[in-house]
Amino acid sequence: MTASRESVGEFELIRRFFNRRPPVALELGIGDDAALLRTGRGSTLDSDALAVTTDMLVAGRHFVADVDPESLGHKALAVNLSDLAAMGARPEAFTLALALPTVDESWLETFARGMFVLADRHGCELAGGDTTRGPLTICITAIGRVPAGVALRRDRAEPGDDLWVSGELGAAAWATRERLAGRGAALPGSALARLDRPEPRIALGLALRHLARAAIDLSDGLVGDLGHVCERSRVGAQLRWADVPVAEELAALPEDERIALALAGGDDYELLFTAAPENRAAIAALVARCAVALTRIGTIVPGAGVTVRDARGRAVALSSAGFEHFR
């Protein structure tokens, strides 16, 4: 539903004003998929922490104003649940703040249905809300629970770890591009579903608690999000392009477009995670249990930054402007 991409660099700047040292009450502060808040006094690493995450979606930026409200209700919650999944947290509750230009009962009913169907599937309850008149804006804050010691964080990757990704990549970014080009009506339902109805990988996140080391959900694009893991973990990563699971909808596209969409397209809401090689069999067994494809696509290495290797093992460079194309 992305109508146009952020100027990421500029808005990353903003973090500077709000990023302070994580205080004692927080197990983990700003900079991961969700913050971890200790519950109770004298908490140990085995006691539950609360994972808290918030996302604001603005019409004309994150979605087109005439988007199907049922999809919008689903996606507004899904992007938050995806953050909880990336922490290995079990969703518990969420709040909804909604600014609306007008009160359209049919729109609201459909929006609420899309949101609640997803919420009910994950046992996540609407705990509070606020509604006001204003430009169409949706802000959801989701709260989940995870034992602090097993939460999946961005800063835990270690050299030698396998790099894994769930699902297939690129279809959502392709659907966005086609829709913006006025070719949305010709899109296959599978690509629209990937864009409008992403499935937060909650079951996978829970199953990975004791198997994965670091994790992040893919919202900005594989290479960019992998870069966040590398930066926070102070490691590098080698990515094998030939192993990246590219969505079948992209099969007919030229390779440079497939690369751009699958590596930097964004909006996939799959989980990217690292794990020790001895956990390969246990992770492979999750494919059936969690009903999602899991693919090894690279390795964590000492150093810094993400290197992409082509089918012949050669390092290839990505352009700086959003990694749109190989050079």
Place this chain on the structure above:
Amino acid sequence: MTASRESVGEFELIRRFFNRRPPVALELGIGDDAALLRTGRGSTLDSDALAVTTDMLVAGRHFVADVDPESLGHKALAVNLSDLAAMGARPEAFTLALALPTVDESWLETFARGMFVLADRHGCELAGGDTTRGPLTICITAIGRVPAGVALRRDRAEPGDDLWVSGELGAAAWATRERLAGRGAALPGSALARLDRPEPRIALGLALRHLARAAIDLSDGLVGDLGHVCERSRVGAQLRWADVPVAEELAALPEDERIALALAGGDDYELLFTAAPENRAAIAALVARCAVALTRIGTIVPGAGVTVRDARGRAVALSSAGFEHFR
């Protein structure tokens, strides 16, 4: 900072679409100042619950776009902390989602300062955030902690309870009116402070845990918010106008204007609470401890609705359109 008041009736309607029966995971769902979320398994009424509340502020509606950003940062957090105070909850953490039309570093620095000074005073930590380009919109979700059994709820008032209010009322609404009329420059600093820098009554809320029965924070206006307590508690209330603590800034105004501003002006962010008469002395002792005026202004009675009595004890009617004037 209210630029214009909501059409409350219309936006109340929206609740219908989101208001479902509080589920088991929630001690208390939508309809109070904050939701209460159980922590841990097998929680008892003595174990901590989390109080969660969210507010969305939109430029041109809740504040003027050129408002002092330091005040805006303060107030955006203050209105949420006020909700926690009304639950008797201790603030722990909050999330901030911010849509900005442009990235103005000086504005952001000042906004963050206003927010953090208040947050630090109450030991409340920024746990996460989201920033995006869009019409200036601020959404804060605040999380506090309170033993479930002593949380101050709207639905606990009982006939015979005293009705109490903190502070003085009406100055914020008067400052809004004067500012909208272009007379903002002539406003005394005390009235501007009441509007732009409301002090959430956290210490009072904590002190009232075992003394008050029902509580609400005053955002919509005394009579309207008291009506919420009556409705949820299935009781009526008799309010003595002569006892209502009207802000001294309103002393020179005609009585009908003082009544309108103090009873229906809104934006006071004081606490309105009910308590058994045997707690009068204990509550009066909180004035010094919490450094805030506390005034008995009426009584909870059987029945329904709010009756206002004038200095001679006569019931007076309020007009339906926002209670602007006595008839």
